[in-house]
Ligand SMILES: Nc1ncnc2c1ncn2[C@@H]1O[C@H](COP(=O)(O)OP(=O)(O)OP(=O)(O)O)[C@@H](O)[C@H]1O
């Protein structure tokens with residue numbers, strides 16, 4: 226069954242067209258990145274999925290429930306972060322999560338345990354009894370993540386969850402999301418951080434001006450656009466002969482060498498990449514310091530798409 | 536991972552109500568109104584002796600003057616406990632956390648409304664208790680009319696809270712909703728009533744006019760309308776005494792109509 230189905234979704238704010246006949250399907254157990262420039266309609270889509278606003282026309286379903294008609298049924302399995310969340314400043318995180326957990330019908334013993342667990346997960350365990358009014362932006366964002374996963378939802382709808390987090394926080398949220406993926410949750414992740422999307426998502430949906438412009442697996446998109454990049458650092462610069470050898474490798478589409486750095490536009494899957502590394506070491510006899518396939522690829526796709534459309 | 540019980544609407548109303556009450560406590564609004572109640576009560580009791588003025592001879596007159604503050608107390612409470620009840624969820628963006636829960640909007644409004652009713656009920660009840668005890672101490676009697684008056688005060692507070700909730704769901708800002716309901720009840724409606732009364736029209740349909748039954752019931756007037764013609768002048772002065780049944784119906788109507796409107800609005804309101 227599809228976890229999220231969006232059909233001909235259109236939304237006008239007054240006469241501003243925010244969503245323009247958007248269609249999108251997300252199967253269960255997938256993690257889909259939702260990309261698009263500012264004002265593309267990401268938050269609007271997410272608000273419709275959470276029944277915060279109603280579509281002008283079109284439908285949205287979560288686990289088969291029409292979100293505008295059977296909102297309670299749909300929301301029961303959703304955990305969400307929408308825009309920049311705010312909390313009741315006079316409550317502590319524990320009380321805030323208690324409130325939400327009780328509303329969702331979690332028994333008090335289980336709830337207490339779960340709250341301790343999620344607060345630890347987002348590293349707020351030392352702030353359990355401090356009023357949220359004293360929290361920094363990033364701490365509130367962490368609490369936003371905690372409340373989204375509190376009730377162990379099967380579908381997570383996250384609107385820039387890493388916004389305002391410190392580098393360690395961003396890393397931690399990536400790990401949290403990766404774990405959720407492993408547990409088989411469905412994740413719909415709106416984000417501007419391409420490396421984050423690249424790392425945790427199996428596919429991406431790109432929108433611009435309220436329209437879907439691409440939806441595919443990251444690998445496929447990179448294949449279509451020949452834009453996977455591999456960056457190699459070597460101990461000493463590669464000589465002409467070595468450069469020639471590298472370009473002879475079939476999957477290496479374009480090779481540029483700049484001092485100790487070699488950048489290769491690459492077309493191929495993980496096995497091909499492993500072969501390539503092997504080839505560089507054993508055939509080309511390069512002394513390699515680092516070898517990584519960069520997320521530049523996704524950035525490239527993103528930039529191309531957004532430019533083409535606008 | 537863990538069992539989730541099917542939550543009934545009723546249970547959820549209770550949960551929302553408890554956290555809303557906690558809000559009133561934490562934000563010191565209960566304390567603030569409690570202070571107002573106590574200060575006004577002490578002034579009513581302490582001012583006459585301080586100026587060597589005797590308390591009224593009749594306990595009923597004492598009650599009438601003491602209870603004349605109930606009207607304002609209810610309006611203040613409404614502003615404090617209901618003005619931001621709904622508007623703040625939109626204005627402060629807390630709705631982004633609250634609304635994506637499987638809770639009907641009706642349930643949220645009901646829980647918040649009940650919390651407001653309880654808070655105001657406690658304050659007004661305390662004021663009546665002080666009135667009752669003062670009369671017992673000063674005059675050595677118990678005044679049964681206080682019970683009726685309290686019942687009417689309760690109807691009035693339902694109407695006021697309904698109206699304030701309506702403004703809170705209509706307007707974008709909590710401050711606007713709070714001020715609008717306060718000035719509507721404290722100034723605009725009374726001025727309108729004054730103008731109508733001068734021209735000889737009874738404003739029976741006004742919530743604040745109807746609320747006069749709170750004090751009227753202590754010592755009901757035998758006539759409903761008094762027309763006083765000032766001798767040798769074109770001036771006629773009208774005095775209207777609200778009818779109990781009509782006013783009860785009017786207060787109840789305000790309560791029900793505003794609450795229904797609030798529910799209709801909040802069910803459609805978008806959290807953009
Ligand atoms: N409250 C509103 N009133 C009017 N127009 C709005 C409102 N909220 C959003 N819009 C418009 O809807 C469009 C989509 O906005 P949305 O917030 O969905 O974009 P987004 O993809 O989330 O952008 P960002 O990356 O900046 O968060 C924009 O053109 C925006 O101007």
Ligand SMILES: [Mg+2]
Nearest residue numbers: 267268308384
């Ligand atoms: Mg957004």
